[in-house]
Amino acid sequence: MPKVPTSRTDDAQFREWQAAHPCPCAEFDSLIGSAAGKTMAVFLDYDGTLTPIVSDPDAAVMSARAREAVAALAALFPTAIVSGRSRAKVESFVRLRSLFYAGSHGMDIVGPSAGPGAGGAPPVSFQPAAAFAPLMARVIEELRAAVRPFAGTSVEDNTFCLSVHFRNASPDDFPRLLAAVEGCVAGHRGELRLTRGRKVLEVRPQLDWDKGAALLHLLESMALRDAERVFSIYIGDDRTDEDAFKALARHGLGAGILVSTCRKETAASWCLAGPDMVLTFLERLVQWGRTPANLWHEVRACSGWHIGDNAGAD
Numbered sequence: 312m313p314k315v316p317t318s319r320t321d322d323a324q325f326r327e328w329q330a331a332h333p334c335p336c337a338e339f340d341s342l343i344g345s346a347a348g349k350t351m352a353v354f355l356d357y358d359g360t361l362t363p364i365v366s367d368p369d370a371a372v373m374s375a376r377a378r379e380a381v382a383a384l385a386a387l388f389p390t391a392i393v394s395g396r397s398r399a400k401v402e403s404f405v406r407l408r409s410l411f412y413a414g415s416h417g418m419d420i421v422g423p424s425a426g427p428g429a430g431g432a433p434p435v436s437f438q439p440a441a442a443f444a445p446l447m448a449r450v451i452e453e454l455r456a457a458v459r460p461f462a463g464t465s466v467e468d469n470t471f472c473l474s475v476h477f478r479n480a481s482p483d484d485f486p487r488l489l490a491a492v493e494g495c496v497a498g499h500r501g502e503l504r505l506t507r508g509r510k511v512l513e514v515r516p517q518l519d520w521d522k523g524a525a526l527l528h529l530l531e532s533m534a535l536r537d538a539e540r541v542f543s544i545y546i547g548d549d550r551t552d553e554d555a556f557k558a559l560a561r562h563g564l565g566a567g568i569l570v571s572t573c574r575k576e577t578a579a580s581w582c583l584a585g586p587d588m589v590l591t592f593l594e595r596l597v598q599w600g601r602t603p604a605n606l607w608h609e610v611r612a613c614s615g616w617h618i619g620d621n622a623g624a625d
């Protein structure tokens with residue numbers, strides 16, 4: 312595999328990659344052109360997408376600007392947050408009731424409790440990993456004991472996913488930390504699996520379910536899984552978002568937008584250079600969504616979501 316540059320100083324390679332993954336702010340009309348004649352749905356990752364990455368996971372709060380943009384978006388398009396966080400935690404950060412939420416990497420899904428999405432069919436509510444809850448509650452204690460020797464680590468309870476953070480740990484400890492976490496997972500062979508995110512190891516149920524499956528489930532639930540009629544946008548920064556990018560690409564359902572400042576292997580076809588650019592893009596999408604070009608003004612309803620004008624209702 313070619314060495315992947317880690318910064319924009321790897322100019323030539325980065326420019327080549329960038330040409331293949333343009334910025335949707337710079338080429339907004341081109342992206343929107345792909346959605347011509349279709350209604351739109353929007354899916355957003357949380358950490359590293361709506362908020363900058365910070366060293367304390369509990370401090371990743373959403374800015375007023377981000378909340379305003381997402382609220383406005385949710386009044387114009389079906390909008391979902393798809394996060395590795397527990398649903399309760401991401402809801403408490405975002406504090407908007409007009410959204411669909413898929414927490415625990417899509418293993419905990421609910422529909423809106425207020426605003427446009429709350430109309431129509433009953434809200435989506437789905438927990439494909441529900442049977443694993445008792446196991447996860449036991450394993451978190453095992454993990455906490457296993458990582459205790461490594462200063463700067465912590466285990467975050469994301470309900471159906473346990474996140475072992477090592478952003479604040481010594482890089483020298485990583486091989487032993489990884490071995491300790493792998494040991495825990497191996498103790499539950501066939502029941503658990505280990506994935507990786509940004510300075511985080513994630514212990515999840517051994518289940519064929521990820522953010523891509525959650526995205527398809529949400530589209531299905533809203534009667535929007537129709538490539539002829541609907542164009543979905545998914546924005547995310549992490550490895551786990553790749554499953555959603557792949558699902559969109561595989562089924563021709565829309566556009567994946569990676570949030571990154573460096574060249575990466577990705578199934579996304581667009582790139583935004585950080586959470587600030589994400590907000591700029593979302594604000595642009597809101598402006599566009601308020602014009603008659605947004606076909607939700609004509610369609611007005613789908614199963615589980617209907618357009619409204621109460622962006623401030625949350």
Ligand SMILES: O=P(O)(O)OC[C@H]1O[C@H](O[C@H]2O[C@H](CO)[C@@H](O)[C@H](O)[C@H]2O)[C@H](O)[C@@H](O)[C@@H]1O
Nearest residue numbers: 357358364365366368371394395474478509511
């Ligand atoms: O799917 P996401 O919404 O992106 O959640 C993925 C993980 O995000 C959080 O961890 C990441 O962000 C933290 C705060 O900026 C950072 O400290 C950490 O190093 C990152 O990995 C969250 O804390 C995890 O539980 C999520 O699984």
